[in-house]
Amino acid sequence: MILSDTDILARLEEGDLAIDPLDDVDTQVQPASVDLRLGSEFLEFRRTNIPCIHPTDAREVDEYVEETHVPEGDDFILHPGDFVLGTTKETVAIPDDIVAHVEGRSSLGRLAIVVHATAGLCDPGYRGQITLELSNLGNAPVALSPGMRISQLTFTELKTPADRPYGEERGSKYQDQSGPQASRIGNDPEFATGDADESGGDGEPDR
Numbered sequence: 001m002i003l004s005d006t007d008i009l010a011r012l013e014e015g016d017l018a019i020d021p022l023d024d025v026d027t028q029v030q031p032a033s034v035d036l037r038l039g040s041e042f043l044e045f046r047r048t049n050i051p052c053i054h055p056t057d058a059r060e061v062d063e064y065v066e067e068t069h070v071p072e073g074d075d076f077i078l079h080p081g082d083f084v085l086g087t088t089k090e091t092v093a094i095p096d097d098i099v100a101h102v103e104g105r106s107s108l109g110r111l112a113i114v115v116h117a118t119a120g121l122c123d124p125g126y127r128g129q130i131t132l133e134l135s136n137l138g139n140a141p142v143a144l145s146p147g148m149r150i151s152q153l154t155f156t157e158l159k160t161p162a163d164r165p166y167g168e169e170r171g172s173k174y175q176d177q178s179g180p181q182a183s184r185i186g187n188d189p190e191f192a193t194g195d196a197d198e199s200g201g202d203g204e205p206d207r
């Protein structure tokens with residue numbers, strides 16, 4: 001069952017579902033979703049001379065990205081064909097009996113802006129800001145303004161709470177992430193080679 005505005009507000013009131021800051025309830029809470037705003041941090045992907053990035057090599061992944069801060073009031077220009085990681089301004093906490101989905105907003109979709117290229121699921125138990133996979137599929141640059149409502153989150157109640165929710169206990173690599181975080185796929189157990197990020201997922205390479 002997807003939560004309606006009434007259900008969302010009730011769960012927020014109970015306190016196990018959290019969205020912080022939720023500054024403008026009337027504007028941000030939609031009939032069956034909550035609009036989330038764009039944060040100020042961006043990770044841009046540099047042009048590189050290395051032949052390719054091996055997703056499991058944390059050093060290659062980290063060397064390829066560059067952080068940019070755009071204060072509220074300024075714009076980040078997303079050019080046609082570009083892909084950049086952004087973040088929600090809000091930090092969320094998803095209870096064990098809910099799965100949340102990051103969706104785009106129609107008004108930005110109509111400008112060819114996509115907010116999650118592939119991944120849009122927030123696991124039961126997830127806490128943190130949400131990394132947005134922003135791309136511009138159109139042929140005109142589009143200005144993105146930190147603080148603008150950029151995406152929406154829907155909430156689906158599970159039949160039973162997750163037995164092993166997202167979190168430290170299962171070594172979940174994006175738990176409590178703050179700001180956009182590059183891929184940590186090298187931390188997956190099947191790729192454990194010693195090359196992976198050992199920083200605890202704070203985005204700082206361990207060098």
Ligand SMILES: Nc1ccn([C@H]2C[C@H](O)[C@@H](COP(=O)(O)OP(=O)(O)OP(=O)(O)O)O2)c(=O)n1
Nearest residue numbers: 116119120121122123126129130131172173174
């Ligand atoms: N656009 C998105 C989608 C998800 N997440 C967060 C919430 C998810 O609970 C967490 C993990 O997402 P996935 O399960 O899709 O990612 P992985 O499978 O790569 O990570 P893990 O192995 O930690 O589950 O990342 C995010 O910040 N931005």
